[in-house]
Amino acid sequence: MxxxxxxxxxxxxxxxxxxxxxxxxxxxxxxYSCPVGNVCFYSGSNGTGSRCNWSADDPDWRSGSVVCSWSSSYPVKSVYNNAYFDVAYFLGASYTSYVGCTSLGDSGNLVGDYKLRSHDLGGC
Missing domain, CATH: 1.20.5 (Single alpha-helices involved in coiled-coils or other helix-helix interfaces)
Structure with missing residues (x-):
């Protein structure tokens, strides 16, 4: 036995x-730890490092309803879209200077050094 x-x-x-x-x-x-219904951005590759997350659009990460304290000093290196919509992200406040889009449920590393400042859920 x-x-x-x-x-x-x-x-x-x-x-x-x-x-x-x-x-x-x-x-x-x-x-890639990220609450359900949120989009998460990370300072490190592969969902590591510091994380900022939102459950809604944010036109300005530096003065919006959720402030991402490291986003003005460090680039976003990875993203996990655990929200309910695709997410578009931008270099500028108020959704200016489009960088890219991540589909619902996808995650990955950003190629380049982007100090993102806003994102739009459903904006892809």
């Missing part, structure tokens, strides 16, 4: 590794 149980555990571990569901992928997805 013990041998069968040990073989079953070994087979399960091998199956998880074959499908890519190992501890390292769990750690990678944990880096």
């Amino acid at each position: 013990r041998i069968q149980r040990a073989l079953a555990v070994t087979a399960l571990a091998a199956g998880l590794t074959a499908t890519g569901l190992t501890g390292s992928s769990s750690a990678a997805s944990a880096a």
Whole structure:
């Protein structure tokens, strides 16, 4: 019985590794921690570093309803859109100087050094 149980555990571990569901992928997805219904921007790549998050549009990250304290000093390196709409982001206040768009449920790194200042949910 013990041998069968040990073989079953070994087979399960091998199956998880074959499908890519190992501890390292769990750690990678944990880096993109973002509340449901929010868009999150990070100072580090792959959802690491400092995080600022919103559940609505913000025309000015430096003086809006949510102030992102690091956004004027450090560029945004990654984004996770866990909101209910696509999100467009901009270098300027009031949605000026478009940089890019991230679809609902997507995450990733930004190529370049962008000190973002506003975003528009549903603006893509």
